[in-house]
Amino acid sequence: MSEPQQFRLVHDAARAGARSAVDAAPAGFVVTVSPPKRSAEQNAKFHAICSDVARQARFMGRKLTPLQWKTLFVSGHTIATEGHADMVPGLEGEFVNIRESTSEMTVPRKASLIEYTMAWCAGNGIQLREVAARGYEELAPVARGQK
Incomplete structure (x- = not known):
């Protein structure tokens, strides 16, 4: 074996x-x-949300890429769920947020991130067109409050 x-x-x-x-x-x-890691469907939904946000929103006056929005949402979700930011100086003197990995999130943790992100979208007038077009809007969140 x-x-x-x-x-x-x-x-x-x-x-x-x-x-x-x-x-x-x-x-x-x-x-x-171990508990199961986030599902492929959750991953696809979250990336669709980030793409919708990147097309419609600005942050501090700037257009951001879906990957940059992902970083902001993961960081904000960590703080909102009583985690902490781990900011370290980078290799070239820049500041880096050493954040949790979405690929290592459990199903309930990823569901919480998706809920957090969708709530931000609702509060900021973001229409989730890609999410609706791909049929992800019914992807139910699982087990609130678990990490």
Whole structure:
């Protein structure tokens, strides 16, 4: 057993497979059980929102790219959910916000980020055209308040 195995614990057969893999693993192997990471649908919805915002909004008088808006939303969401900003001097003397990674967010955490971003859009008159066109508007948020 040299290739990593992953089991999504959604039914008894998956749990049995995970137990078998653990029993068969050589000494020194590592087992990690964790909540699922954000879904592909959540990721697509968030990026669609950032694209809509980039087309319609300005920040401090400037047009920003979807990636720049993503950075602002992730940073703002961290503060709004009682996290903290980790600002460090960069390699060339610039300031860098060492923020959490959206790819490492759990499903509930990403849902919270999407809710935060959509609330900002509603409060700032942003029409989520790309979100509606792609059918993401019904993507329900999950488990409020969890990280």
